[in-house]
Amino acid sequence: MSFKYFEDLWNMWYTELHNGTAGLTLKIKKVLYSGESPFQRIDVMETYEYGKMLVLYGSIMFTERDEFVYHEMISHVPLFVHPSPEEVLVIGGGDGGTIREVLRHREVRAVTMVEIDSQVVEVSKKFFPTMSVGFSDPRLRLLFKDGAEFVKEDQGSYDVILVDSADPVGPADILFREEFFRSAKERLKQGGIFVAQTESPFYHPDIVKNTYSVLKNLYKNVHMYLAWIPAYPSALWSFCFCSDELHPLRDFKEERVSGSGLEFKYYNPEVHRAAFALPNFVKKLI
Numbered sequence: 001m002s003f004k005y006f007e008d009l010w011n012m013w014y015t016e017l018h019n020g021t022a023g024l025t026l027k028i029k030k031v032l033y034s035g036e037s038p039f040q041r042i043d044v045m046e047t048y049e050y051g052k053m054l055v056l057y058g059s060i061m062f063t064e065r066d067e068f069v070y071h072e073m074i075s076h077v078p079l080f081v082h083p084s085p086e087e088v089l090v091i092g093g094g095d096g097g098t099i100r101e102v103l104r105h106r107e108v109r110a111v112t113m114v115e116i117d118s119q120v121v122e123v124s125k126k127f128f129p130t131m132s133v134g135f136s137d138p139r140l141r142l143l144f145k146d147g148a149e150f151v152k153e154d155q156g157s158y159d160v161i162l163v164d165s166a167d168p169v170g171p172a173d174i175l176f177r178e179e180f181f182r183s184a185k186e187r188l189k190q191g192g193i194f195v196a197q198t199e200s201p202f203y204h205p206d207i208v209k210n211t212y213s214v215l216k217n218l219y220k221n222v223h224m225y226l227a228w229i230p231a232y233p234s235a236l237w238s239f240c241f242c243s244d245e246l247h248p249l250r251d252f253k254e255e256r257v258s259g260s261g262l263e264f265k266y267y268n269p270e271v272h273r274a275a276f277a278l279p280n281f282v283k284k285l286i
């Protein structure tokens with residue numbers, strides 16, 4: 001019998017369920033790492049279809065095949081709207097994908113990243129060299145702390161704040177609360193932009209509704225934008241763009257994108273604009 005026959009017999013699958021009733025399942029080539037930090041279970045698996053992936057508490061954080069969508073959209077939408085994004089704060093983002101994209105902008109002088117779990121950074125450095133390139137950038141200040149504590153205690157102020165958090169469970173739950181959003185706003189400079197990943201409008205309507213009602217009480221301009229992320233639950237994912245002074249479309253100067261000399265796999269000026277066009281069922285949520 002051919003090896004192919006045995007290979008087909010050798011079935012190992014990773015399944016992520018939504019509500020225990022629907023989900024994504026990926027055939028696994030190999031489990032590369034399994035561990036437990038003080039905050040969460042950490043797994044790294046190699047899949048046939050999506051390359052390697054980081055899984056925290058049993059949920060996919062990113063896969064090599066589609067991570068570019070999320071990390072380009074959380075970073076370049078605000079960074080091409082802010083006229084001079086020199087000081088950036090990233091809450092969460094332990095895999096390094098967001099700071100990798102942020103640090104590509106030559107206007108960025110300093111990035112502070114506040115990640116609660118140092119083991120996520122270590123695992124990313126070991127298994128995902130293309131994700132963790134930003135950790136060696138001299139502009140980075142990396143702190144291992146609770147992001148909610150940091151924004152309360154920090155005296156600094158930032159042009160752009162990005163919340164690249166996990167889902168609102170475990171240590172990340174506090175990053176979806178009003179107290180955190182209020183404290184984070186205290187850290188924003190005049191004319192600053194706050195962006196958070198805000199889950200899936202398709203699978204998490206209640207989280208989306210609650211999050212936007214809080215943010216709309218804090219900022220004058222609050223706009224959801226969407227991206228297609230196949231490895232995330234339902235693949236329809238949202239981000240929230242918040243600012244008192246700046247608007248994501250009115251203040252978007254598309255010539256800055258071509259002028260940056262940067263190349264992207266997903267982001268471009270048309271995608272920037274189209275991402276803010278919302279289906280009716282999503283509009284109703286916010």
Ligand code: SAM
Pocket residue numbers: 039056060061062070091092093094095114115116117120145146147148164165166167170171172173174175197
């Ligand atoms: N892009 C992924 C997503 O949308 O699900 C999330 C990326 S990243 C892996 C999420 C990070 O948030 C994790 O490294 C986790 O340790 C970190 N995190 C969770 N709660 C946190 C908190 N309270 N403060 C700082 N970082 C936190």
